[in-house]
Each structure stands twice: as C-alpha cells, then as structure tokens.
Amino acid sequence: MKRTVQEIADFLGGELRGGGLVVLESVASLKNAGPNDLSYAEEKFQDEVGKSRAGCVIVRSGDWPSKTLIIASNPKLAFARAAVWLLEDGVDDAGIHPSATVAPDTKIGEHVKIGACAVIESGSVIGSSTIIEAGCYIGRGVTIGDHCTIYPRVVIYKDVAIGNRVIVHAGAGIGANRFGFVKDGVAHVKFPQVGSVVIEDDVEIGANTCIDRGSLETTVIRRGVKLDNLIQIAHNVEIGEHTIIAAQTGISGSSSLGAHCLIGGQVGIGEHARLDDNTVIGGQGGVLNGKHVRGGEVLWGTPVRPLKEFLLQQAHLARMVKRKSRDAD
DSSP states (O other): OOEEHHHHHHHHTOEEESOTTOEEOEEOOTTTOOTTEEEEOOGGGGGGGGGOOOSEEEESSOOOTTSOEEEOSSHHHHHHHHHHHHHOOOOTTOEEOTTOEEOTTOEEOTTOEEOTTOEEOTTOEEOTTOEEOTTOEEOTTOEEOTTOEEOTTOEEOTTOEEOSSOEEOTTOEEEEOOSOEEEOSSSEEEOOOOOEEEEOTTOEEOTTOEEEOOSSSEEEEOTTOEEOSSOEEOTTOEEOTTOEEOTTOEEOTTOEEOTTOEEOTTOEEOTTOEEOTTOEEOTTOEEOTTOEEOSSSEEETTTTEEHHHHHHHHHHHHHHHHHHHHHHO
16 A cells, blocks of 8 residues: 555654655665665664665654654654554455355455355354455354454364454464363263353464363453464463463463563463463473462573573583583593
C-alpha cells in the first residue's frame, strides 16, 4: 500500500522534516533502502543516514538537509508501527476457492478469503477480512475473529475460539488432545479430553507450534502473546498478556505464566508451575514441577535461579575443573 511521508508522520504523531509528498511503498534497512522505502536509524547508526537512499528515515534527533526525516522518541518502535500500516494487505482475492470444502451452515464475514483445498466444518464462524490459506482445516464449531491470517496447513480442532487480528503460521496445530493417560496396571487408559482452547486478540503463533486443548478445563492464550516456532503448550495452561516465548520451549500441563514474561529458547516448564508477571528465563532454563517462580528477576539454568547466582556457580565449577586438571598433572 502506498503512503506519503506526511501520512506516516501523522499516523505516528512524529515531526516531519523534509518533503511530505514523498510516496513510500515498502520498508528496508538503511543499506538496502531505495527512494520508495521507509527506514530507521538508532543513535549508533545515525552516521549511515546520510549515505542511505531511503525515501524517509525515522530518527530520534538530527538534521540532514538533503534527507526526509520523521523525528520520533523511539525510532525502532515507530518504524515497526509504520511498517505494519504501510505493508498491510487488503484481501484483494477475497472469496472461496472452488476446491475448498465449506459446510453450508458456516457463518462467513465480509471480504474473507478461503484458499485452495481448505476444509471448514459445520457450525464454524469466520470473521470479516480474515484469510484462511490453502490446505487449512477448521474443525466443527470453531470461531475465528476479524482480520486474522491463518497460513497454509494450519489445523484447528473443534470448538476452539480465536479472537481478532490473530496470526497463525504454517503447520501449527491448535486444540489437539493432551498427552494424558492413566495406567491400569498393564496398559495406559486415555484420560478424557473435553476442554477447549481460547486464543485472545492480537496473538501470533509460530510455525509448527502446538497448543493442546484442556482436558476438563480450558487452555488460554491471553491478548498480545507472541509464540515462536516449534513450541509445545500442554493442556490447561494459561499464558498471560503480552508474554513472549522463543522457539522449542515446552510448557507442561496446568502451568500458568503471568503477563509480560520473556521466555528464552528451549526452556522447559514442569507441570503445575506458576510464573509471576515479568518473569525472565534465559535459554535452556528449567522450571521444576509445581515451582512458583517470582517475577522481576532474570533467571537461568536448571533449576532456574537468579542470573548472578548461576554465573557465580558456573565460575566455581570452572575453577574446580582447572584445579583437578592441575592436580592430575
């Protein structure tokens, strides 16, 4: 979508310096930007602004007479917001592909795209301006809100509820049965899986991430949560608003994560664990079953502990290895 620099400055509430009629079509780095691109520069890269061919650069401060600038207190944040607005796609190819299978009682909003070979089961609701790409499966009784994008080959099991402006990347699975069995002495008997999944507004779910349905309750992903690729979220888990979780993390059943948590890659969280708001766990950290983790600190290691304590212990271990090596000599 084309926007003038003046329109972008007004959208951001920033100060325009230079030609407001310059038309921008895309975004790029300072190095790769061309005359129709928007870019940004944080303070450490401001020397590069004068060399850039960008049609407009968002900066915190400064003056380059030959450049069109937008002044913003946080250039990176302003750039991200402008990029979403500048790059947003209308659903130009709205409609149902001839090869898609859509139940007759499905409720479909305006300007919806349903791609090739998609399947939408009975009783589902698809909100306005939502895109269902090729090969997706939408189960019975699923609700998907407005302005969502469901990328190819996503599987959404029955009775899942998804809010507005949700993005689900390719291959994700939402609403599968939990990994839950009861042993009768010889075999494993499957535990009932009658709960559901609720995904609130503005959530993004990475490729091949799996979110299991609750067993007797509901798995809940709160507003603004961002999930990377290849994450496993088990039954009855609740993830608080605006929490971010990196790839290959596994969260066991009935655990809860507070709001604004930052969870690194390959973290393991045991069942019935509870993480307070603003918890930060570094990569490959481990939270034991039933553990209550206090917020406000950076935690590392297995079991997780404050970063300073973790680094001190690692230093002690390194010194012990050196001493043993000298003794062996």
